Amino acid sequence: MSATATRPETDYLLRKLHSLTGIIPVGAFLVEHFWSNSYALVSQAQYDAKSQELQTIPFRIFVEWAFIFLPMLYHGGYGIYIWLRGKANVSAYPWVGNWLYTTQRYTGLIAFAYIGWHLYTERWLTHGRSTYADVENLLRNPYALAFMFVGVVASSFHLGVGIWNFLCKWGLAATVKAQRAAGALGAVVGFTFSLVGVLIVCSFWLNWHPFDFYVK
Amino acid sequence: MRQPRIIVVGGGLAGLMATIRVAEAGVPVDLFSIVPVKRSHSVCAQGGINAAKNQKGEGDTTWKHFDDTIYGGDFLANQSLVKRMCEAAPGIIDLLDRMGVMFNRTPEGLLDYRRFGGTLYHRTAFAGATTGQQLLYALDEQVRRHEAEDRVKKYEGQTFLSAVIDEGGVCRGICAMDLRSMEVKTYPADAVIFCTGGIGAIFGRSTNSVVCTGSAQSALFQQGVDYANGEFIQVHPTAIPGEDKLRLMSESARGEGGRVWVPKNPADTRAAQSIPDGERFYFLEEWYPKYGNLVPRDIATRAIHRIVYQEKLGIRGQAAVYLDVTHIPKETLDRKLEGILEIYEKFLGVDPRVEPMKVFPAMHYTMGGIWVNAEDQATNVSGIYAAGECEYQYHGANRLGANSLVSCIFGGGLAGPAAVKYARNLEKGAESTSASVYENERKRQEEKNQALILPDGTENPVAIWRELGEVMTEHVTVTRINKDLEAADVKIRELQERYGRINLSDRTKWSNQTLNFARELGNMLILARVITLGALQRDESRGAHYKPDFPERDDANWLKTTRAKWLNGEIHLSYEAVDISQIPLRARRYDAAK
Amino acid sequence: MAEAKQVIVRIKRQAGPKVAPYWEEFALPWRPAMNVIICLRDIAENPVTRDGKKTTPISYDSNCLEEVCGSCAMLINGRARMACSALVDKLEQPIRLEPFSKFPVVRDLAVDRQFMFESLKRVNGWIPIDGTYDLGEGPRMAPEIQEKAYPLSRCISCGSCLEVCPQVNDNNQFIGAAIVSQVRLFNMHPTGAMHAKERIQALMEPGGIQDCANAQNCVKACPKDIPLTESLAEMNRQAWKQALVGWLIG
Structure with a gap:
């Protein structure tokens, strides 16, 4: 234990902050983001209306930085730091928890890179005025399309495992039984989000709007 | 005032208790142990610890505990100190409880007690079936606290080689070897407390741990510390046979209702569970209706030997009997006996909750040990104290189950303050001992190492040890016959002679376990002779010492303590009277009420 | 007569904390109910490798041999286990023994914990108790x-x-x-x-x-x-x- 100038529990607090930001606000934002994007499954017009609504909220730039960009940067950056301090051993101990530990690191990195790219294309290049047409255009590029699929699945997986980790690591699921239930919850979330995410990407890719009968 | 310094050798229950008491008195302690103290052999004690708290309203008293102990030990123990121990036992339980030992509880939140061998009372407090482990950890934690607060310094991974004794015959410290660097060093102290445990390794395989070699006791014996009642060796009736170790199956299995039996027909090949009750021979219950399966250990062990060797009723002709707990509800077993049942399951791959266990007696404990006085654990050498299994004071000719833990803690608790008092009253402490006294001892020990490492001999120490174990187990355990004991002594002397031609297959200077083992082996051989000669001389049967040629206890000639002395490189046996001031002698019979 | 059954043990050895490790292989006579400790004792009694080379006995920690002292932990076939309760008949051969990797090696299989x-x-x-003198029952x-x-x-x-x-x-x-x-x-x-x-x-x-x-x-x-x-x-x-x-x- 090295003497540090900071308070002894600084490391503890930073680690806890990392864990917390993964759920709130990053996880919560992911929920919102999947929800608003699933308007694409209804129609192009509905999607653009929803986008416009979100793009015109008051204090937008502050909300974006405070609740999305900064927490995400912190969660991702500190996550990489955590990764570097661990040493995966899943080949020696191929147990489920250990697999999740390892994949959580890779999916986190993929999700982080993907979200950076996604922000660049949909937020930066479009000056925050991205439309259905922009996304549709982008996905004509097969690499972009593939990355989109990988990205949404990695993010969903990371969220699912993250929920399990969060419930265990904050002692909210303390007994073996509760931890098993937390794992099931994480699995359901991960799977559901993967599915919804893939459907949304398909919607842009194939111009497919299964819920368009709502507006017909 | 001069600040004395005290060394404790051995970090089991007795050593840790002594350490705590010395530290509490404000005297710094150096604690030496071969293994990290948390790994000491005390962890193997399973069943529990005795104290007459009368928690079950049976009218138990400390006097009855005292009486059971003396009677169980066949009147060989000096009575005054045993009485003090039994009186102190309830307080010891309270102390352990305060230290956080997770004893089993009654619904009222009080400590639960179970029955053990050699008594009719529920007198044994227990923490599952790993009581020794729990007790050791509690004391280990207290010592760690003293260590964190700089009152105790631990020297783990150090083996004791010899005491440093000055020209006046006063102990001034110890000489020890670091088991990594193999460096031999002396450490000054005003008093040294030895708590070096059992001697199982002398019998090759036993229920003891690897470090229980008796090497320290033997080294002290060769420096003039007397050794008493060496011939009294307890063979535990129920252990799981194994090639590396005979794993104990605690008496608590019987305390909780376990029954010992064999098929009436030894050729019966059916699985134990499917043999009907009428075709089973519950020999302990039949032969000892009052105590049944809870007769003292020496009685149960001899009964099993009789079943196997005389009645030829061992299971399918093998040296084994059934220890059966399958009739006890699984919930009770898991709550009260899980630790030991788990051992059986792990090492044999059979679930003892479903299938009766196969067990056989195994060397377990030495009642004999370093001679100490009847007041405060002092040996016959000034400045040397002893407590725990390594000394002889509390158990007479046979130890009752669950009395060892209490004797360790009581003895350690007594030795600590006694050593402090002695050290404080010394006119001249270790600081005024001349450096040459230490240097000479260090050189003597270095030379011993060199003598072992250098020659290109032919004898493998492990092989010698195995042969020693075989001869000791065969002739010096349950049944003792004079001509066999004589033969055993001849054999040990032959082994000693071969030991002189030892060949260490490892001559390196770092973490050389072979060298350390060879040193221990030399000491084991001498202690083996002390045990064998003591047994040979004692022509009677008393407690664990049983001679078919002398089947009765002979108080007229043998109500006396054997006291072995080392004079001019030879073992001399002398005898001294036993203190029977409190409880008059009576015949020891467990087949009827006493 | 069929060839006597053997137990093959491969051991990662290391003479001290700062020197390079190496492997040695031993062939031991099989017996019923063998565990890893028995294998190590067999080697101590006859320290000769499988190819007939004389060597030193293996350094390792052990004490109670009934899985309650915690001494004999090591990597057995790549897994953290107690050597005393690792039964040979339940292990794949050759049995690989290595010291724990997260603690400094003292020698061979012995580590500093x-x-x-x-x-x-x-x-x-x-x-934290006030003292070992008599203060009555615990809570x-x-x-x-x-x-x-x-x-x-x-x-x-x-x-x-x-x-x-x-x-x-x-x-x-x-x-x-x-x-x-x-x-x-x-x-x-x-x-x-x-x-x-x-x-x-x-x-x-x-x-x-x-x-x-x-x-x-x-x-x-x-x-x-x-x-x-x-x-x-x-x-x-x-x-x-x-x-x-x-x-x-x-």
Whole structure:
């Protein structure tokens, strides 16, 4: 234990902050983001209306930085730091928890890179005025399309495992039984989000709007 | 005032208790142990610890505990100190409880007690079936606290080689070897407390741990510390046979209702569970209706030997009997006996909750040990104290189950303050001992190492040890016959002679376990002779010492303590009277009420 | 006559802490109910490798041989295990023996696990009693609490949970599941609970409970089946509550 100038529990607090930001606000934002994007499954017009609504909220730039960009940067950056301090051993101990530990690191990195790219294309290049047409255009590029699929699945997986980790690591699921239930919850979330995410990407890719009968 | 310094050798229950008491008195302690103290052999004690708290309203008293102990030990123990121990036992339980030992509880939140061998009372407090482990950890934690607060310094991974004794015959410290660097060093102290445990390794395989070699006791014996009642060796009736170790199956299995039996027909090949009750021979219950399966250990062990060797009723002709707990509800077993049942399951791959266990007696404990006085654990050498299994004071000719833990803690608790008092009253402490006294001892020990490492001999120490174990187990355990004991002594002397031609297959200077083992082996051989000669001389049967040629206890000639002395490189046996001031002698019979 | 059955053992050896390791192979006569300790003793009695080369006996730690002292932990076929309870007939051959990788090697299979004992000191791993003189009975305790605490008190400090933990390595001195579980034990005791705060505080220092990343290998590797993940969760909850409450209302 090295003497540090900071308070002894600084490391503890930073680690806890990392864990917390993964759920709130990053996880919560992911929920919102999947929800608003699933308007694409209804129609192009509905999607653009929803986008416009979100793009015109008051204090937008502050909300974006405070609740999305900064927490995400912190969660991702500190996550990489955590990764570097661990040493995966899943080949020696191929147990489920250990697999999740390892994949959580890779999916986190993929999700982080993907979200950076996604922000660049949909937020930066479009000056925050991205439309259905922009996304549709982008996905004509097969690499972009593939990355989109990988990205949404990695993010969903990371969220699912993250929920399990969060419930265990904050002692909210303390007994073996509760931890098993937390794992099931994480699995359901991960799977559901993967599915919804893939459907949304398909919607842009194939111009497919299964819920368009709502507006017909 | 001069600040004395005290060394404790051995970090089991007795050593840790002594350490705590010395530290509490404000005297710094150096604690030496071969293994990290948390790994000491005390962890193997399973069943529990005795104290007459009368928690079950049976009218138990400390006097009855005292009486059971003396009677169980066949009147060989000096009575005054045993009485003090039994009186102190309830307080010891309270102390352990305060230290956080997770004893089993009654619904009222009080400590639960179970029955053990050699008594009719529920007198044994227990923490599952790993009581020794729990007790050791509690004391280990207290010592760690003293260590964190700089009152105790631990020297783990150090083996004791010899005491440093000055020209006046006063102990001034110890000489020890670091088991990594193999460096031999002396450490000054005003008093040294030895708590070096059992001697199982002398019998090759036993229920003891690897470090229980008796090497320290033997080294002290060769420096003039007397050794008493060496011939009294307890063979535990129920252990799981194994090639590396005979794993104990605690008496608590019987305390909780376990029954010992064999098929009436030894050729019966059916699985134990499917043999009907009428075709089973519950020999302990039949032969000892009052105590049944809870007769003292020496009685149960001899009964099993009789079943196997005389009645030829061992299971399918093998040296084994059934220890059966399958009739006890699984919930009770898991709550009260899980630790030991788990051992059986792990090492044999059979679930003892479903299938009766196969067990056989195994060397377990030495009642004999370093001679100490009847007041405060002092040996016959000034400045040397002893407590725990390594000394002889509390158990007479046979130890009752669950009395060892209490004797360790009581003895350690007594030795600590006694050593402090002695050290404080010394006119001249270790600081005024001349450096040459230490240097000479260090050189003597270095030379011993060199003598072992250098020659290109032919004898493998492990092989010698195995042969020693075989001869000791065969002739010096349950049944003792004079001509066999004589033969055993001849054999040990032959082994000693071969030991002189030892060949260490490892001559390196770092973490050389072979060298350390060879040193221990030399000491084991001498202690083996002390045990064998003591047994040979004692022509009677008393407690664990049983001679078919002398089947009765002979108080007229043998109500006396054997006291072995080392004079001019030879073992001399002398005898001294036993203190029977409190409880008059009576015949020891467990087949009827006493 | 059929060839006598053999046990082949490959051992990673190392003469001292700072020298390079090497492997040696031994062929031993098979016997019923052999365990890894018996193999090591066979080698000590006849230290000759499979190809007939004379060598030194293997250094290793052992004591009780019934899985209660925690000494003989090592890697057996790549897994953290106790050598005494590793039965040869249940192991794939050749049996590979290696020292634990997360602790400094002393020699051959013996490692230095002092880190664990130091950690117990760090977290005040004891019940602070006033003294060993007679102060009457201890606090009463519901059997339910005892039944929860007892399994925790069976930790043998073997180090298996640290060995298998991906968060324990040269970059990260995570204190490990065993110690966290011990804190839970001390905090459950009525007297220990009076000093729970100090122990929790110690768990929040660098290398503390925050370094657990929930891989849950510890609970799988524990030879004593201690519910380590429950202990980690429980102590995690106590820790953040203490941090939050301490910050909010002191």
